[in-house]
Amino acid sequence: MPELYKELGLKREEYEEIVRLLGREPNNVELGMYSVMWSEHCSYKSSKVELRKLPTKGPGIILGPGENAGVVDIGDGIAVVFKMESHNHPSAVEPFQGAATGVGGIVRDIFTMGARPIACLDPLRFGSLKEPRTRYLFEGVVAGIASYGNCIGVPTVGGDLYFEEAYQENPLVNVMCVGIMPKERLIRARASVPGSIGVLIGSSTGRDGIGGVSVLASQEFDERSTEKRPSVQVADPFTEKLEIEACLEMLEKNLLLGLQDLGGAGLTCATCETADRGGCGMDVEISKVPLREPDMEPVEIMMSESQERMFAICSPENLDEVLSICRRWGLNAVPVAEVTEGDTLRVLKDGEVVAEVPASSLAKGPEYNRPAKRPRYLDDVNTFDFSTLALPSDLGQVLVALISSPNICSRRWVFEQYDHMVQVNTVAYPGSDAAILRVKGSKKGLALSCDCNGRYCYLDPYVGTQIALAESARNVACSGAKPVAITNCLNFGSPEKPEIFWQFKEAVRGLADGCEILGTPVVGGNVSFYNESFGEAIYPTPIVGMLGVLEDIDERIPSCFTREGDLIALIGVTKNELGGSEYLKVIHDVVAGPPPEIDWDSEKALIDFLRLAAKSRVISSAHDLSEGGLGIALAEACVSGGIGASVEIDHHLPLHVYLFSESQGRALVSFNPEKRKDLEDIADRSGVLFTLIGKTGGTHLKVAQAFSILVDELSELYYTSLEKMLHGDL
Amino acid sequence: MNFGVIVFxxxxxxxxxxYVLESVLKQRIEYVWHEETSLKGYDCIILPGGFSYGDYLRSGAIARFSPVMRAVADFAEKGGYVIGICNGFQILLEAGLLPGAMLRNTGLKFICRFVHIRVETTSTPWSNAAYHHQVLRIPIAHNEGNYQVPEDVLFEMKQRGQIVFRYCSPEGSVLPEYNPNGSVENxxxxxxxxxxILGMMPHPERASEGILGSSDGLYIWKSILSHCGADVAI
Structure with a gap:
């Protein structure tokens, strides 16, 4: 036994704690159950203490963290349910299935709450595209996401994508899913009525994914990682599609008392968590579980992470109808559990008890206060002397290099493989600042954006995380929407290393402070630790998923230039900030800081300005300034709109700094000259700096004293670079 | 007009x-479960897009055996109107209700984007509201849209005016570079x-409202409505 707990990923102290809790040695079924529930992935044992510092409440927040997803009231009787999760390690080991099952998992979290999933967004991070392995992982992940999302009919409407050497061995595959429902359909994942029945729905249970959360998700990678391939599950999106329809039908008919999906830690997690949340116990008869292989051991049945399974709790009176709906959709459905009084989770096989533990002890798990220490690398990276940089001789070449670079060029190759239109709600397509979805039967719209620049977070986790938050808010505000609430996925290295844990603490502190100021509570999220290979951690990557709400979908703003003869203004202050920039990385091959400053007063002023301008319908376009600064924002607005622009810059900063600084709190807007006065008034009222810099029109993007480039040429580079790099042609 | 949309x-x-038929075009429409054996009372049946049976085995290959497909064949035999969109088109091919077959896209990738298609004939119930060679902007979203058919059959289809839409440039030129999936003669x-019976890969229901970027799909709905003498609400 002592050897077994280590193999299952438990620490000695944890094993001793289990013995103390039970008052005896656990048997192998019980030990298996604890090992998965007490894994970092399921228990959040290293992060819990920090996560409590995040603001989670606010007006309109129906449900914060703690269940499968957060729930926000957006008015008109409609609730939005959303959450982000990671499937990093499975995708590193088996990119197609890893990414596909990641989509399946987060989508289940959404319909488990009673909502119809209406959109997915996929933030992805890979190593350098120069490496063949990166191309293999990238192609596999995108194909996996496409195969799953397209099949279940949930549009993939956005995400973000970065290539950095720091993700070479350990890519990040995060997925956010958003659903909507009539408010009253909300259902909790709890078993609170003794005598009610737990029904296992969907796929049969096999030996796939055993220990996925413990040996795969909660350990670092080394040369033996490919041996972990059997821990990755295989996706069956068709079954999930049937489950969505069957579960929503059962909820529509009010047949269920509770609903939970089976994801990480499988049946163990679904039974102990629902029982614990409902203050009850549960008896689970595993001889009834439909199996793929008849000789599976009880511990395998309890730990299996076979995908596309749901656990529904209903009264005995409703059982027949639940089973008949499942039958109609061609789904397995078997009553396997009964809710009991007390706190005991009993696992039985043909009536014989094979495990008996307190449900709450499994569900709650341990909690650690990890030591944190500021990493020493920060001293080196933040002292770079910018005066040593050679001045670029041709700013046009800089623009061309940046617009063709991996982190800036168009993601069209990716999003054309995703069905981003199904459900006929998508009003602004991938490539816009935020994806915009209409809400049928209402005037409202949703604006969604996922953001995080890991390089900034590496250079300063506190500031970098706040920039991720600010950018996501800016992106939805540029669409005309109000930032309302966030979910997140916090991707870090090993929390057992004090330097990594310091990054994590700083990121959470940054997020907590930022969300407090911005008034956007954190309604759910996910932590992914152990993103390390051969002892090297990824960049700290706390990805923020923002929900924005448009009161009137007709107030939305496009991000590209829309008409010739409009005036162009830069909103916000440009500073001498090249630290952490794409310019520095792509042109000078330097990754050094500090990252741009964050000033929440100007961020909030900018958001106010954009929303007022949207409401008054005085702007034609708004585009957030981020990687590549003003130069790239101009180029993108031209290319996406197919319209040129002429710009003159009058500023004390050197031209290359003004063009490529990544100062925060800025946006590029275009507007009808007749609206100039109105817009300047709005700028005054909001307290933002309004700088007229040019006008739209013509076939070239011209910046006086800098460059004049044909928009068609920029367009060709922008849209084809990713594919060329993927084929090794660039 | 009474529409039925089949749910596989x-x-x-x-x-x-x-949504489009009910909310935009104000028609009567009902879901028809794939186990139904009668389509009595409907004027037009829609086989929708998607991944019937997960597209496992081959797109549409399992759905064609659904009980409702016998009813669809009877319905069409008696002159009922049937439109198969995307996966629905694939099912109609598998069922032998339309000639030809689908291969995977030549790029071997799923493609979701707006394309332009040219109306090749206006003398079908599905295209009479458009003008000859009108260009429609409608999205595609598929992995297997590479339509193929034996040469002699294709020749006959052309003679009889069975080619309804071809992929083309925004200006209406039917050229190989505007063929997204490798289908024969675009x-x-x-x-x-x-x-x-009409089968088409582009999704007219995704282009039936201006807010979605195009309402050109309405030409297809308006055609069948006016062919059947129904009121067109818009």
Whole structure:
């Protein structure tokens, strides 16, 4: 036994704690159950203490963290349910299935709450595209996401994508899913009525994914990682599609008392968590579980992470109808559990008890206060002397290099493989600042954006995380929407290393402070630790998923230039900030800081300005300034709109700094000259700096004293670079 | 007019078709479960897009055995109107209700984007509201849209005006570089000899409202409505 707990990923102290809790040695079924529930992935044992510092409440927040997803009231009787999760390690080991099952998992979290999933967004991070392995992982992940999302009919409407050497061995595959429902359909994942029945729905249970959360998700990678391939599950999106329809039908008919999906830690997690949340116990008869292989051991049945399974709790009176709906959709459905009084989770096989533990002890798990220490690398990276940089001789070449670079060029190759239109709600397509979805039967719209620049977070986790938050808010505000609430996925290295844990603490502190100021509570999220290979951690990557709400979908703003003869203004202050920039990385091959400053007063002023301008319908376009600064924002607005622009810059900063600084709190807007006065008034009222810099029109993007480039040429580079790099042609 | 949209396990565009017909075009429409054996009372049946039976084995290959497909064949035989969109088109091919077959896209990738298609004939119930060679902007979203058919059959189809839509440039030139999936002669949509069954890869229901970027799909709905003498609300 002592050897077994280590193999299952438990620490000695944890094993001793289990013995103390039970008052005896656990048997192998019980030990298996604890090992998965007490894994970092399921228990959040290293992060819990920090996560409590995040603001989670606010007006309109129906449900914060703690269940499968957060729930926000957006008015008109409609609730939005959303959450982000990671499937990093499975995708590193088996990119197609890893990414596909990641989509399946987060989508289940959404319909488990009673909502119809209406959109997915996929933030992805890979190593350098120069490496063949990166191309293999990238192609596999995108194909996996496409195969799953397209099949279940949930549009993939956005995400973000970065290539950095720091993700070479350990890519990040995060997925956010958003659903909507009539408010009253909300259902909790709890078993609170003794005598009610737990029904296992969907796929049969096999030996796939055993220990996925413990040996795969909660350990670092080394040369033996490919041996972990059997821990990755295989996706069956068709079954999930049937489950969505069957579960929503059962909820529509009010047949269920509770609903939970089976994801990480499988049946163990679904039974102990629902029982614990409902203050009850549960008896689970595993001889009834439909199996793929008849000789599976009880511990395998309890730990299996076979995908596309749901656990529904209903009264005995409703059982027949639940089973008949499942039958109609061609789904397995078997009553396997009964809710009991007390706190005991009993696992039985043909009536014989094979495990008996307190449900709450499994569900709650341990909690650690990890030591944190500021990493020493920060001293080196933040002292770079910018005066040593050679001045670029041709700013046009800089623009061309940046617009063709991996982190800036168009993601069209990716999003054309995703069905981003199904459900006929998508009003602004991938490539816009935020994806915009209409809400049928209402005037409202949703604006969604996922953001995080890991390089900034590496250079300063506190500031970098706040920039991720600010950018996501800016992106939805540029669409005309109000930032309302966030979910997140916090991707870090090993929390057992004090330097990594310091990054994590700083990121959470940054997020907590930022969300407090911005008034956007954190309604759910996910932590992914152990993103390390051969002892090297990824960049700290706390990805923020923002929900924005448009009161009137007709107030939305496009991000590209829309008409010739409009005036162009830069909103916000440009500073001498090249630290952490794409310019520095792509042109000078330097990754050094500090990252741009964050000033929440100007961020909030900018958001106010954009929303007022949207409401008054005085702007034609708004585009957030981020990687590549003003130069790239101009180029993108031209290319996406197919319209040129002429710009003159009058500023004390050197031209290359003004063009490529990544100062925060800025946006590029275009507007009808007749609206100039109105817009300047709005700028005054909001307290933002309004700088007229040019006008739209013509076939070239011209910046006086800098460059004049044909928009068609920029367009060709922008849209084809990713594919060329993927084929090794660039 | 009475529409029925068939729900196969794994269909995922049936609700989009329902929404457009009901909310935009103000027609009567009902979901028809794939186990139904009668289509009495309907004027037009829609086989929607999606991944019927997960597209496992081959797109449409399992759905064609659904009980409702016998009823669809009877319905069409008696002159009922049937439109198969995307996966629905694939099912019609598998069922032998339209000639030809689908291969995977030549790029071997799923493609979701707006394309332009040219109306090749206006003398079908599905295209009479458009003008000859009108260019429609409608999205595609598929992995297997590479339509192929034996040369002699294709020749006959052309003679009889069964080629309804072809992929083309925004200006209406049918050229290989505007063919997204490798289909023979840029074919995007065909009908049967009698004209009452249409199969098309582009999704007209995704282009039936200006807010979605195009309302060109309405030409297809308006055509069948006016052919059947129904009121067109818009």
């Amino acid at each position: 396990p794994g269909s995922n565009c049936e609700q989009d078709c329902y 074919i995007a949509g065909i009908c049967n000899r009698e004209g009452n």
